[in-house]
Amino acid sequence: MPKNYLITPIKTFNFAKKSMNVINIKSLAKVLTFGFENTALADKAILKELQSLQNLHSDFIIDDEVGFLLEKICEKSNDIRLGLKFGFHTPLSALGIVGQIYQNCSNFMEVLEKMQLHINHLDNINSYQFEITESSIIQKTIGNNEWRNKFPVAERQLVEHNIGFSLRCKREYLGRNVEPLEIWSPYEKIGKTDLLENYFTCPVKFEQECMAVVLPKSMLSWEIPTSNPETLRIYETLLENKKNNDTVFAFKVKQSVSQQFQYSMPTLESVSKMLMLSQRTLQRRLKNEHATFQNIVDEVRLEMAELFLKNTTMSIQEISARLAFDVVNSFIRFFKKYHKNTTPLQYRNENVLKSKT
Numbered sequence: 001m002p003k004n005y006l007i008t009p010i011k012t013f014n015f016a017k018k019s020m021n022v023i024n025i026k027s028l029a030k031v032l033t034f035g036f037e038n039t040a041l042a043d044k045a046i047l048k049e050l051q052s053l054q055n056l057h058s059d060f061i062i063d064d065e066v067g068f069l070l071e072k073i074c075e076k077s078n079d080i081r082l083g084l085k086f087g088f089h090t091p092l093s094a095l096g097i098v099g100q101i102y103q104n105c106s107n108f109m110e111v112l113e114k115m116q117l118h119i120n121h122l123d124n125i126n127s128y129q130f131e132i133t134e135s136s137i138i139q140k141t142i143g144n145n146e147w148r149n150k151f152p153v154a155e156r157q158l159v160e161h162n163i164g165f166s167l168r169c170k171r172e173y174l175g176r177n178v179e180p181l182e183i184w185s186p187y188e189k190i191g192k193t194d195l196l197e198n199y200f201t202c203p204v205k206f207e208q209e210c211m212a213v214v215l216p217k218s219m220l221s222w223e224i225p226t227s228n229p230e231t232l233r234i235y236e237t238l239l240e241n242k243k244n245n246d247t248v249f250a251f252k253v254k255q256s257v258s259q260q261f262q263y264s265m266p267t268l269e270s271v272s273k274m275l276m277l278s279q280r281t282l283q284r285r286l287k288n289e290h291a292t293f294q295n296i297v298d299e300v301r302l303e304m305a306e307l308f309l310k311n312t313t314m315s316i317q318e319i320s321a322r323l324a325f326d327v328v329n330s331f332i333r334f335f336k337k338y339h340k341n342t343t344p345l346q347y348r349n350e351n352v353l354k355s356k357t
Helices: 025-037 044-053 063-077 082-087 097-103 108-121 145-150 152-174 195-199 217-221 229-244 248-260 268-274 279-288 293-311 316-322 328-338 344-356
Strands: 009-014 022-024 060-062 127-133 136-142 182-184 211-216
Touching: 063 082, 063 152, 082 152, 082 195, 097 108, 097 152, 097 229, 108 127, 108 152, 108 217, 108 229, 127 217, 136 152, 136 217, 145 152, 152 211, 211 217, 248 268, 248 279, 248 293, 268 279, 279 293, 293 316, 293 328, 293 344, 316 328, 316 344, 328 344
Parallel strands: none
Antiparallel strands: 009 127, 022 060, 127 136, 136 211, 182 211
């Protein structure tokens, strides 16, 4: 093996990320459930919590909640290598639609390309990339430094889990054994023989820049036995529709807020009653879609203000009262906050000029 093969990249691919640090909690819950059920560490309370997470209305959950969950699980089990152990027990089916997409690709190169498009549906806490060198494929999992500082144990679980999980998934959709050339770990070696060295016969490098699985370049042309282009298109369409519906509940709340503004200032209590939900449930479901009730109210207020300013002759005082601001100055401060210090009157004048030209 050439000594410089790891530092002579031909191509580097950075997988797309969402704007907010989120993770597909249903997939994570499935992964952890599989892990617990296949080890002697099954904890009934934890398994019950994981089952409830799989029943959430939204797939995504913000990173802090994932951190607290994983830290709690590791504390209860007194094991900081659970992620690594569980990876080998987690089947491809835990990836849901994304796993089906991989199974219907033509070859491993296409799998990597689809991964580049769809990985953010599963995990946006970590960064993912792969490099193709003269003799290898380097698949990297790069931890989030900010998140690592807050949840060091949780971060390790997500990163180390990807080693065994990615290799098991490859074996499933390729239908053949996969032998890595090398494993990289960003962590210090634990003990005389680290757990990674027990799992793999290939060289393991510790305290590296990131976690990585180094694979033979010849794998790029390996065919997927279950490849079906038509089925692949179907699953990609399903995934795209699913992505578009991630904030469907927040949209419902926004519609209710808009309706209530016709009569009075919407409140958490009034909108909850309108949707026949408890206030706590409404807030939880919005949080699952990384939204808040106040942000939705502000968004509706701003849209209505812009509409009134551009399309009516209502005075600033009338618009302020119509949007339930106590005093005009509060409305002006609110509007300037979202319009780069532009006042409502300036906004109206600018849009009147635009319409004339």
